[in-house]
């Protein structure tokens with residue numbers, strides 16, 4: 001994407017601050033140039049620097065561990081004397097979005113780095129899927145970014161009383177999270193969202209049809225939509241939809257557009273789950289047994305809350321589902337490890353059997 005190729009664009013528009021500057025100082029001493037990664041593909045990445053966008057080799061920042069591969073949002077230290085330019089390193093990430101790549105593979109995939117706001121788009125059409133919101137919240141908390149729920153298509157709920165109930169439901173589901181209603185169709189709520197995202201880097205999460213693209217366009221303005229159209233014309237249209245891009249917003253802030261974050265799964269999001277269900281974790285802390293499973297134990301504060309109605313059955317079920325799902329993912333990660341342990345046992349077992357046999361034979 002060449003939006004940033006004009007050399008006058010300062011890096012502050014891309015999230016550069018004095019903390020990054022301090023972290024980068026030793027690289028600057030080595031004559032390396034700083035830039036933010038706007039896209040990574042096939043061994044190369046696009047990096048926006050104070051001098052414009054350059055394409056650099058990522059061989060040195062593509063280790064085997066998929067979570068350590070350079071990604072969109074990273075701050076790179078680039079050797080611009082090399083030809084092509086070469087990324088030597090990237091600065092330690094403040095936050096990182098990771099997802100479970102597929103059901104077959106257990107390795108995580110790094111989606112975006114240094115994200116401050118995770119905007120969870122939830123359409124106000126049909127029934128609110130609170131469980132889905134919880135999943136996105138867990139993923140967001142786990143990344144280190146601050147989640148924000150944006151209820152989209154508010155124009156489809158004209159009754160303010162109904163709307164306020166829906167907002168309340170979501171607020172209860174998302175303790176500690178700001179809930180905003182917007183209508184891109186009527187422009188309502190967009191300015192507030194603009195003000196929030198102006199401070200930092202944001203990603204848009206949410207199911208297909210939630211209104212993410214529409215929101216992105218509202219934040220980006222017409223200029224970028226045109227660029228998008230031009231890119232489609234040059235025959236790369238299909239491809240660009242799967243490529244992650246990082247864009248400076250005209251009203252301030254940065255948007256990382258990650259269309260890949262649709263059927264998102266959890267990845268080692270145990271801490272995230274805890275934050276989504278902070279009230280349940282708090283209750284669990286009051287259970288008589290510290291390893292209480294909240295099934296039938298005496299003195300269980302979680303079950304007591306269910307009983308007196310302060311905790312809903314749906315909420316607890318949702319919590320359990322997320323914990324189970326997370327454990328399955330962790331188990332997959334550990335599958336290789338467990339296979340090794342099993343092999344170890346087998347060897348030890350074989351040795352043991354041999355010894356037994358020798359003994360038995362000896363006794364004969």
Ligand SMILES: Nc1nc2c(ncn2[C@@H]2O[C@H](COP(=O)(O)OP(=O)(O)OP(=O)(O)O)[C@@H](O)[C@H]2O)c(=O)[nH]1
Nearest residue numbers: 153154155183184185207208209210211212213214
């Ligand atoms: N009424 C109404 N419709 C909207 C609004 N925002 C988006 N839509 C419609 O909702 C549909 C889906 O919007 P998108 O922005 O494409 O949704 P998305 O989340 O990007 O979907 P994917 O690209 O499939 O992930 C489109 O037909 C939009 O026109 C809104 O504020 N009001």
Ligand SMILES: [Zn+2]
Nearest residue numbers: 287292294300
């Ligand atoms: Zn309990």
